[in-house]
Amino acid sequence: MLRNHYHPLSIVFHWFIFILVVLALGVIELKGQFPKGSEPRELCKTIHGLFGQLIFFAMALRLLARWIYGVPEPLNLNRALNIFAKTMHWALYVLLLALPIMGFVFLQAGGKEVHFFGWVWPELITPNLAIKKIFKEAHEWLGNALYFLIGIHAASALWHHYILKDATLRRMLNKIKTSN
Ligand code: HEM
Numbered sequence: 449m450l451r452n453h454y455h456p457l458s459i460v461f462h463w464f465i466f467i468l469v470v471l472a473l474g475v476i477e478l479k480g481q482f483p484k485g486s487e488p489r490e491l492c493k494t495i496h497g498l499f500g501q502l503i504f505f506a507m508a509l510r511l512l513a514r515w516i517y518g519v520p521e522p523l524n525l526n527r528a529l530n531i532f533a534k535t536m537h538w539a540l541y542v543l544l545l546a547l548p549i550m551g552f553v554f555l556q557a558g559g560k561e562v563h564f565f566g567w568v569w570p571e572l573i574t575p576n577l578a579i580k581k582i583f584k585e586a587h588e589w590l591g592n593a594l595y596f597l598i599g600i601h602a603a604s605a606l607w608h609h610y611i612l613k614d615a616t617l618r619r620m621l622n623k624i625k626t627s628n
């Protein structure tokens with residue numbers, strides 16, 4: 449277990465997944481600019497699904513790196529705040545693994561193909577409109593909830609940096625000495 453710094457792999461995964469999430473959300477917001485059934489609208493959904501799947505695989509690898517190399521102890525000594533931060537982190541992990549699965553399930557349950565670059569996933573879910581509806585609504589609801597979680601998470605990081613002036617953000621940017 450590393451005592452005061454994140455392993456470089458954890459840092460690379462954190463910011464790589466951040467970029468993927470911004471792209472996945474950005475492209476699905478862009479979708480709304482095009483009329484229903486139009487080619488660019490469908491392309492936005494396909495690209496969104498592709499980024500979503502990349503997020504799933506990157507998250508799985510990131511959790512593996514976390515399990516192997518561990519994470520540093522929190523810098524804040526307030527127990528309640530640490531429990532809150534930990535809950536937020538695990539909520540982000542769970543959402544970023546669950547959302548891609550939900551996207552996959554509602555597309556296949558709706559009888560649609562799921563593409564991964566040039567490859568098409570085999571049919572793992574039998575088409576079922578009731579399942580499609582539940583998973584699509586859950587995907588959209590949780591996808592929107594993710595905006596709030598990311599907002600609170602990023603605001604907390606800035607609060608650590610500018611108000612508490614501790615090394616929480618700097619150590620996620622690999623900007624502290626790795627003395628331990
Ligand atoms: C962590 C990854 C993902 C996030 C954060 C995410 C988030 C979202 C959000 C916020 C929306 C828009 C909801 C709304 O219109 O209010 C959405 C829609 C959608 N997502 Fe995802 N998603 C992810 C992964 C996936 C994956 C892997 C797939 C497909 C394999 C997928 C397929 C879709 C589709 C097709 C829509 C459009 C639904 C429609 O309006 O017809 N998503 N997603």
Ligand code: HEM
Pocket residue numbers: 462465466467469470514519522523533537538540541544598601602603605606616617618620
């Ligand atoms: C898509 C957006 C983001 C996601 C999904 C995300 C996810 C996470 C997760 C899961 C952790 C916990 C790491 C662990 O202990 O295993 C974490 C830590 C951290 N994140 Fe983010 N993050 C995002 C964006 C940001 C942004 C924009 C900032 C800065 C403004 C930020 C700053 C930090 C910091 C400083 C930590 C370390 C917290 C600590 O050591 O207690 N994150 N992030």
